[in-house]
Amino acid sequence: MNGNHDELTDYLDGRLTAEGREAFEARLAAEPALARRLRLFRALRASLASTAPRMPSDLKAELKRRARSRTAAGPSWVERLLASLPSPGPGLGAAVATAALLATLQRALPARKAPPAPRPSPAVSARLAAVSSDLWTDDDGSDHED
Amino acid sequence: MKTRALLAALMLTAAWSRAARRTERPEPAALLERVLSFPSQSYAARVRVQAFGPAGAAGKAKAQTRLVRFRAPAFRRIEVAGRKAGPPALLAVSDGRELLTAWPKAGRGWLGADPPPDAAAERARLESLYELSVSTGGRAARKATWRLDLRSRADGRLRRSYWLSRAGGLILKREDYRPDGTLLRRERAVRLEAPEFSAADFLVRAPDGAKVEASTVPFDEGGAFRAREDFPVRYPRWLPVGFVLLEHPVPDGDGRSVTLVYTDGVTTLTIVERPSGPAPTAGSPYAEVRLSSGSGKLSFAEGATRLDWTRGGRDEFASGDLPEADLARVADSVPEAP
Numbered sequence: 001m002n003g004n005h006d007e008l009t010d011y012l013d014g015r016l017t018a019e020g021r022e023a024f025e026a027r028l029a030a031e032p033a034l035a036r037r038l039r040l041f042r043a044l045r046a047s048l049a050s051t052a053p054r055m056p057s058d059l060k061a062e063l064k065r066r067a068r069s070r071t072a073a074g075p076s077w078v079e080r081l082l083a084s085l086p087s088p089g090p091g092l093g094a095a096v097a098t099a100a101l102l103a104t105l106q107r108a109l110p111a112r113k114a115p116p117a118p119r120p121s122p123a124v125s126a127r128l129a130a131v132s133s134d135l136w137t138d139d140d141g142s143d144h145e146d
Numbered sequence: 147m148k149t150r151a152l153l154a155a156l157m158l159t160a161a162w163s164r165a166a167r168r169t170e171r172p173e174p175a176a177l178l179e180r181v182l183s184f185p186s187q188s189y190a191a192r193v194r195v196q197a198f199g200p201a202g203a204a205g206k207a208k209a210q211t212r213l214v215r216f217r218a219p220a221f222r223r224i225e226v227a228g229r230k231a232g233p234p235a236l237l238a239v240s241d242g243r244e245l246l247t248a249w250p251k252a253g254r255g256w257l258g259a260d261p262p263p264d265a266a267a268e269r270a271r272l273e274s275l276y277e278l279s280v281s282t283g284g285r286a287a288r289k290a291t292w293r294l295d296l297r298s299r300a301d302g303r304l305r306r307s308y309w310l311s312r313a314g315g316l317i318l319k320r321e322d323y324r325p326d327g328t329l330l331r332r333e334r335a336v337r338l339e340a341p342e343f344s345a346a347d348f349l350v351r352a353p354d355g356a357k358v359e360a361s362t363v364p365f366d367e368g369g370a371f372r373a374r375e376d377f378p379v380r381y382p383r384w385l386p387v388g389f390v391l392l393e394h395p396v397p398d399g400d401g402r403s404v405t406l407v408y409t410d411g412v413t414t415l416t417i418v419e420r421p422s423g424p425a426p427t428a429g430s431p432y433a434e435v436r437l438s439s440g441s442g443k444l445s446f447a448e449g450a451t452r453l454d455w456t457r458g459g460r461d462e463f464a465s466g467d468l469p470e471a472d473l474a475r476v477a478d479s480v481p482e483a484p
Contacts, residue, residue, distance in 0.1 A: 132411030134235040139209035
């Protein structure tokens, strides 16, 4: 990590001790490049404070919904039913037969589909398209040298 | 007669020596050291990067061409060619201290610190995950190679392979695989070029016409997002080449959790930070990886790998269709404090 980066933000945010501030200001006087970066940071913060757009409410809601959707998928109904069966023992034969029947039923029934990935909001989709459109092209995936 | 016998003996000895050198394989640890270190010599290469979707995914593979220049000891320049002729679609330049990432056609970019790679930490992460092996690797960029395979200690499956040139140890090809065995990415040097550079090639400065912000938000292209002063966010300090912050870091309703989303155009990386507590996972953890903060747990579901870890009293996870080793490196780059 470049120590200058953290020191700049700490200095601007007033998080340096008195000694640290004095030492940093001495460096600013001695290092023109560091002083230039400080001016750039100050100008950036002032610019963003006056021009930053507000977060669209639909984007915020979309982000929250996507975060909540990233939770563990519970066990399937077959798994829950199998977990409730008695452990192998005197009834091992019956348990095996039951498991085989359930496995057959599971194959016969439609497979439980994973929930679809949440769709990004229009603002995010536009930004993603702008990033990807010029960076990637379709490819046949073959491994060959030019 | 004696002269002929002597010549024959000399020729046989030379042939045997050549054969011995050809079959003398380097140790896996030695090749790993080359992978984790900057090359000792400058080079330039045209690299083809291919991204493959998960099993069952619709659509074709995606590809991009990069012009990579490296000047010892740590100066790097990567240009990603656009669809049409003209300035590169993406430009990344590092002088070992600062990293400039710019999108010249869009006229934007960002400038920030470029933390030096921690080879010891990376070695610890990789060795906690993989068994290493070396084999002959065929040819890449018309160079004979050694192949270094990294197989998961958890399931024995191949996760990553490097092809390194036998003379010089340059990484000429790399393939990454998902935990389900499908190919994730391939990077191949299709041609090595003469390392003829100018001093300007590695200057960390904005391309002509591009507005580059010295952003306090890492990988925030164009200063599009406002750094929140009321909710300090711990941004990762390292991401794979080409990734940019896509969605504003938004705290959850209670103001205690935050989501970061990055993309490189084909892959999305999500990082969620929340207070410590029961951690829901998308799938059963299959492996642990060593991190500087302790260890993280890897799981895999729906074509995406996820890494869960705890740092500074908060739980975090990073999820995306990315190599697990890259997720681990991202996790280790998240600082202890904002």
